[in-house]
Amino acid sequence: MIVIKNANIHTMMDVNYENGTVFIDNGKIVNVGENLTIPSNSTVIDAKGGFLMPGIIDAHCHLGMLEDSIGFEGDDVNEATDPSTPHLRALDGINPKDKCFDEALLGGITTVSTGPGSANVIGGQFVTMKTFGKTLNEMVINECSAMKVAFGENPKRVYSSFKKCPSTRMGTAAILRENLIKAKNYIEKKNNAKNDPTKMPEFDMKLEALSKVINKEIPLKAHAHRADDILTALRIAKEFNLDISLDHCTEGHLIVDSLKEEHFKGAIVGPTLSDRSKVELKNLTFKTPSILNNAGITVALMTDHPVIPLQYLPICAALASREGLSEEDALKAITINPAKILDLDNKVGSIEQGKDADILIYNGHPFDLRNKLSFIMVNGNIVKNEL
Incomplete structure (x- = not known):
């Protein structure tokens, strides 16, 4: 004891x-x-x-997938060759020996949700894990905790350079819908084949992965900064009756009256301790967490590491507190709230x-x-x- x-x-x-x-x-x-x-x-x-x-929890980062001080050899965060890659697992791309694990741990971050970036419409599966342990298997809490999807500038920028879909927000939404429909049909065919194995559809690794989303075993983890992208994400989640978290949610404060009427797991806000590097970040502010929190929305803060090094998450919470979030609510935004959004509040937070x-x-x-x-x-x- x-x-x-x-x-x-x-x-x-x-x-x-x-x-x-x-x-x-x-x-x-x-x-x-x-x-x-x-x-x-x-x-x-x-x-x-x-x-x-x-211990502090970061609900959205890319720890171990975009390794520190290495470059291409350590960059495993985006498989930017196909806009739909739900079968990819962060677990297979993480280097737990990346020195940023130690820096995060010594900064008090004990649990993270880490996974693919936002190049693809459907990026793959996030993993939740501790930052301390001898091996990756020992550190993992849930090897498939959410399905990353991305709206807004990133997918259209990546694939327009290849002269292929999506090069517009319409294309992004269409690709996501198309694959969710395919997954629904795949599940239906499998169910119909239970009594007749000859009707079993051919195994499809992508649709197997998306079936977890359709069956609400895991949520969508939606990269969405701009207000219209946030609402598109929610519209599609409602259309397919899916669980979803809103990650980044940079312009959430502009549509707070709409968001408080919606049903979603929570808003994971950030990275806010950064510059406005693209158009969809023009309304970036540390006031967003307090405005959403005051509307009754579950709010967590994130670094999007390596955009902001993980060990600076408490600084983000302090700045959010300065801009209107109470000290206690700011602490909850890096502990129990991300635990709730990640369905880990029975273990940590x-x-x-x-x-x-x-x-x-x-x-x-x-x-x-x-x-x-x-x-x-x-x-x-x-x-x-x-x-």
Whole structure:
């Protein structure tokens, strides 16, 4: 049993403890509260009044797929040869030895959702994983957690250079619809063939992958910056009765009244700590998270690493707080909210009994950049202890 005492605990569940204690056993949090009796055989860590919170989660990045300081040899983020590649899996393109894993971990980011980029209309399957572990298999939480799709400038820019579809937003929507319809028909044929194997359709790896989306086993992870692209993504999701998260959602604040009437998993906002590198980013602002949050939308923040290095996600949260998001809501936007959007809130994102023991301790509030991250624990393993 490991016990952390004398901590200012922010659980992310609207119950905080000024002088709290956390019990950890077998990699899990087994108790949290105040005035708890510490078993005599425990390993006790004195937090010395430090700010204790759950490990930070980035719900959208490309960690391990666009490796640091390498160039082409380490660039496995976009298979820009076919606008529809749902059968690709991020798991097969990640290098867990990329030094950015260590930088992310030492910055307090303990869980990420990483995957293909936005060159293709359908890019492939994201993976959710811890940033700590000896092997990729050990680090993975869910090897197929979402299906990346992309709207807006990126697919049309890539494929117009090849003189092929999509070169317009119409083309992007049409390709996505076409493949979703094919997947629906594929599922129907397989179901009809259960009693007659001779009717079984020929195996199609792409449609097998998209079947998970149609069956709502995984959501669409929709790259959409501009307001019209956001609404197109939602329109198609509604048309096929799909689960969807809105990733980037740069102009979400411009259509907040429409968004609050829609049903989707949440908005993963960012990367905002960056320049306006293309037209669809012209309305980029750190006010977006607070406007969406105030409308009752589940908001997470993301770096889109390597666009913003992962370790700077707390800075993004601090800037969002400066622009209207409360400190507590800004902390939730990098912990429990991304956990909810990624369907991981039964494992990570808060300091609760039964959750993975992913724990950070700062010597002050993490939004004060002069403060230091003194203690890091992942799955009950102490990664750093400078208390």
